[in-house]
Amino acid sequence: MKTLRLCFSPCPNDTFIFHGLVSGRVPLPGFALEPLLADVEVLNGLAAEGRADVCKVSVAAAAGLLDHWLLLRAGGALGRGVGPLLVAREPRTIQSLDRVRVAIPGARTTGNLLFGLVCKEAGIAAQRVELVFDQVLPAVARGQVDAGVVIHEGRFVYESMGLHCLADLGEWWESRRNLPLPLGLIAVRRDLGLDTARAVNRAIRASLESARDEAPGLWDYVR
Template identity: 50%
Template sequence: MTDASQDRTLTLGYSPCPNDTFIFHALVHGVVDANGMRFTERLEDVETLNRLAAAAALDVTKISYGAAPALLRDYVLLRSGGALGRGCGPLIVAREPFTREQLAGKRIAIPGRNTTANLLLRLFAPDAEPGIERVYSDIMPAVERGEVDAGLIIHESRFTYPQHGLVKVVDLGEWWEQTTGLPIPLGGIMARRALGDETIRAIDDAIRRSVEHAFARPDDARPYIRLHAQEMDDAVTQQHIDLYVNEHSVDVGDQGERAIRELFARAAAVGIVPSDHPAPFLADEQVHA
């Protein structure tokens, strides 16, 4: 592909979690054809990425779908590289079980106000108190120590919360799937609209190639994944990748797009996100022609 994207270096934000390092390894290391572009990565937790996107600080970035409506004036959603699926939603955990009605009086640690997890919590339990923000990796220890009554957990925490003596109160992804029949949209990739449609399509195409390479040659990314996975052992790392990287990561697909629009519509209907935003995807055109 020869276009305005050639010979450009772009900033790319994503998390150090295994699903993201698995997806983007080939792209940032020059393993796949990036349509003449180079990418400088910035690894941060997703709420930090949401805030960087709100400041239009990155050319391309992972974001929470819950934050996306407020970003759509400056950014557009890409079709590749995101995290959507089934059986992969956030959980509310606590030291002891309690009912949905009892959520209203609980102190709940959340991984960020703009996260999809917090949006789902607000849709599920609109009477719940505003959450107490913590870095996602600090939430289970805070619940375990009794600093908060419950925690809204994401990422690999869904595999490890029993090790902290915690119990599941509700699986918000399961609630979403039962309510809508759609996969849960967790995190997407956005590109700055100022880059222009042609460059945005080239970026999306390059990310798709990186995901396809990761599926075809999964061992290539292992050292990079381990470098950023910190305390996570290999078995949990693989569970994490298997859960969050799937066909929707190659292309969001019709069902994934319906799920994203449904999330936006439900949040807008109760005034959580703006309803007067631009179209989330490039207008009615196939990115991957």
């Protein structure tokens, strides 16, 4: 039986999707799974280095992976009103961020790509500081950086830390493209073959359906 290294983030979106597979409730015939949960930028790096078999990646990173990875239809994340936020300790304009320190959750993340597009439109060049996604809000709150791009659950808790939203980067995208914001995708190594990719895609769909049926142990795993 072949082992597949299954890599995804600990954010609730991913743990909800993959609980069925990781728990064994949803089988992937012919394969054993080796789960690894990691920060989204770590995942982008694992995919770039070929150190995963099935991997969640940022949409911003996906274009650079297509020679060696297949993108699946199942398990991706896109939507409206769920994009990254640009936050700071006090209200300020985007233009005021020129040449100041702004924390980003990784160079290959969709959040960083959007921030770069906003900077280009505003004609500024911020000094980007790479941090693990869950370190961005504390760094902004402590004044270690002047602003930060927050992803995942950060958009729901920044106000409780006394921070202000300077821009909703997802809304910025939607207002200019009139499309949902694509955030993440599931990729499978090309050298595993189309049959394996299709089997993984089917299993992820089944795992998601299992989660929607609130399989036993789901919410403890998501938390």
